[in-house]
Amino acid sequence: MTSILFGGFAILAILGLPIAVVLGLTSVIALATATSIPLLVVPQRMFTAVSSFPLMAIPFFMIAGVLMEGGGISRRLINLANKIVGHLTGGLAMVAILTCMFFAAISGSGPATVAAIGGIMIPAMVSAGYDLGFSAAVMAAAGSIGVIIPPSIPMVTYGVVAGASIGSLFLGGLTSGLLVGLALMIPTYYIAKKRGYKGTGKFNFKEVLIAGKEAFWAILMPVIILGGIYGGIFTPTEAAAVAVVYGFIVGVFVYKELKFTDLGKLLANAAASTSIVMLIIAAASIFGWIMTSERIPDAVAQAFVSFSDSKIVILLLINLLLLIVGCFMETNAAIIILAPIFLPLVVKMGVDPIQFGLIMVVNTAIGMFTPPLGVNLFVACGQSNLSIERISKAIIPYIIAMVAAVLLITYIPAISMYLPNLMMK
Template sequence: MLIAIMILAAVMLAAGFEMFLVLGVPALAVKAAYFPKLPDPVVIQKVFGGIDHATLLAIPFFIFAANLMASGQIARRLVGVIQAMVGHLPGGIGLTVVGGSMAFGSVSGSAPATVAAMGRMVYPEMRAAGFSDRFSLGLLVASAETALLIPPSITLIIYGWMTGTSIASLFAGGLAIGLFLGLAFALFVLWEARRDGVSVAEQQMWAARGRAILDAKWALGMPAIILGGIYSGLFTPTEAAAVSAVYAIMVEALIHRELTLRDLFRITEESAIATAIIFVLLAMGGLLSFFVTLARVPTEIIGFLEAIHAGPVLFLMVVNITFLIACMFIDPNSALLILVPPLFPAAMALGIDPVHFGMVVTLNICIGMITPPFGLDIFVASSTLGKPVMSIVAGVFPFVVVNLIVLAFVTYIPGLSLIVPRLLGG
C-alpha cells in the first residue's frame, strides 16, 4: 500500500498539484479503499485535531520573531560581533557568514530567513574580499542550513511533535550537530581562502571588539533567553518562542527604535501567511500519517526488515538514500511529513535512539534545502540577490559534498548526537 500511496503522490506532483493536495488526496484515497466504513467526521477531526497541540504554537512565534529581527537591527548586530572576532583570520568574511548564520539561526529557527538576512548583509563584502561569485553564493545558501539544527529549529519542533520526542533533548542534540556542521563549513572556508589568496581585514583591538559586543548586548540577549530559559527549566520551548517574539518587539521598537507601527503590521501579515502555509501542510501530513498508521504500514516495514535481517547500519543507509532522493523532488518539509511516520517505528524497533534518528532526518532535510531542483534556499537566495538559479546551484555543489561527509559521521557515530542531551540530562 505504501508503494501505491507514493505512486499517487508522484503522479499528482508531476501534474502540478499543490503540495497540501499531494499529501491530503492520498490520505483520502487510503480511507476510501481500505476504511470505507470509517465515519467522514473522523477525517475532519484528524485534520484539525492533528495540529491542535500547544507545542506547535512555537512555530508562529519563532517565525514572527525571526521576521522582526531580520527587518531590524538584531541580526545586523549579531553579525557585527562575529565579524569583529574572526574578520582578521584567513577568509574572515566567509567565517563571518558561517558564524553569523549560526547566530541568526539560534534566534530564528528558519533557514530561508537566514539566507535572506545574511545575503543582503554580507554578499557584497565577500565579493570585495576576493571570494568567487560561485563560492560566495554557495556558502551563503549552505551555511543557512545550521538554522535547522541549532535551537530553536522549527524542523526539530515538527519532528518532536510527530514522534513524541522531547523538544529540549532534540534542541540539545541539534546544538551539537549544528556546531559540527558549522565547523566543517569553516574548515572549507579556510581552505578556499588560502587557495584563492582572499584578502583579510585588519585585526580589531579588544576595545573595538568590546564596543561591538556592547552594541549587540540586546541582540545577544535573545539566544541567552531562549536557550537559557529552556535548559534551566524556566519555561518550555513554546513559552520561549512567545518570550522571543515579545523581546524582539521591545528591543526593536523601544531600544533600537527601528520598528514602526506600519512595519509591525507588515511583519505580522508576512508571518501569518508563512505560518498558515506550514500549518496546512502539517494538517494534511497528520491526516496521511493517521491513515498510514491505521493501515499498519509501519508494521509491514518492520516485518520486512526482520525478514531480511536488516540491522541499524543498513536501515540508516536506506533512510539516508530515501530522504536524499525524496528531497530532490518534493519540498523537504513535506518529505519529513510523509516519511517519518512509517520509518520512525522501524527505527525504534531496531533500537535507534529517537534523538539520534531525529538528527539524521534533520540533516537530510538540511541537504534537501540546498539540493536542486526543489531546494528552497536556492530560490530564496536567487530572489534576494537577483542571481540566476543555475549559478547558485553550481556554488552549492561542493557544500553538498561537505554535508554528505558530515551526514556519514552523524549517521554512524550516535555519540555526536547524544553527548549534549546526555550531559544536560545528567
C-alpha cells in the same frame, strides 16, 4: 491503496503542485477510490493534527524571528562575526556562515536566515571580488543551519510527532549546529585559498568585545529560551511566546530600529510563513494516517531488516533515503511522514529518539539547498539573480560537507547527545 497513494503523490509532485496540495489531494483520492471511509474524516484529522499546544511554538518563533530581523539584528550579528573570523582566508564567506549560526539562534527557519543575512552578505562578497555563484552557494548552504541550531521549527514538529522532548532536541541541536557550521567552513577555506579570497583586517580582541556588546541582546535570546526551559520556568511553547515579547522589547526599546508602523507587514510575513507550515503539517498528517492504517511503516521496516541486520548498514540506508526525500519534500512534511516509519526500527537498534530526531533534521536540512525543491537555493538565486544551474554547481562541495556532518552525528552519538545527557544527570 498503497499504489494509489504513492503513484498519485509522484504524479502530482512531478506536475509541480505545492507539497501541501500534493499530500492532501493524494490522500483524498486514495480514500475516495480505495475505501468506504467518508471524506469528512480528512478535515477532522487535519484539524486535530494542528490543534496541538506544542505546535503553538511555531507561529511564536516565526513572529519572534521577524521581529528580531526587523529590529536591526542582522547588521549587528554580521559585525560581530566579522570581528571574530573576518581576518581568516575567505573572511567574508566565513563571516556569512558564522552570522547564519548566530541568526539561526533567533529565527528557527532556513529561508528566513538566508533572506536576512544574504541580502547583506552576497553583495558584500561580490564587491570584495568573490565569485557571485560561490557567494550565493555559501549563503544557501549556511542558511540550512537555521533549522539546526535552536529554536528550530522542524525540531518542534519532530518532538510532537515522536513524543520526544523538544528541550532535549534543542540542546542536541546546539552541538549539531556547531558541527555543521564547522563542516561548511572547511570547503569554504579551501575554495577561498585556491581563488585567493583573503581576509579583511586583523583580529582584535577589543573590537570583538565592542561588537559583542552591541549584539549582546540578540545573542541573549537563545540563552533565555534554553535557560528558561531547563530552569523549569516555562515550557518550550511558552518559551516561544517569551521570545516574541523579548524580540519586541529589544527591537523597539533597546535597538530602537523596529517601528510600530512596520509591525503590520512583519506580522503578515510571519502569518504567511506559519500558514504554509501548518497546512503542510495538516496535510502530511492525513497522508501519514493512511500509511499507518495500511501498515506501510511495518512493511518498510521489515524490508530494511531483511536487507541487513547490521545497525551501521540500516542507518546508512535510512540516511540515504532521507537525503533523497529531502530533495523533493518540505522538511516538516518529511518528518511527519517518515518519523513514525523509522523511529520504532531505530529505537529497537538502540538509537535514542533525540539523536534520531537530529539525524532527521540535519538530513532534511540538506534538502533546503539541493534542487529541485531547495527553498534556500531559490532565495539565494533571487538575491543574486543567478540561475539554478549556475548556483547548483557551486553548491556541490557544501552538500559533501553536510553529508559528512550527518554521518558523524549518526555514528558518534556523543556529538548530539552530550548536552541532553548532561542535563539529565
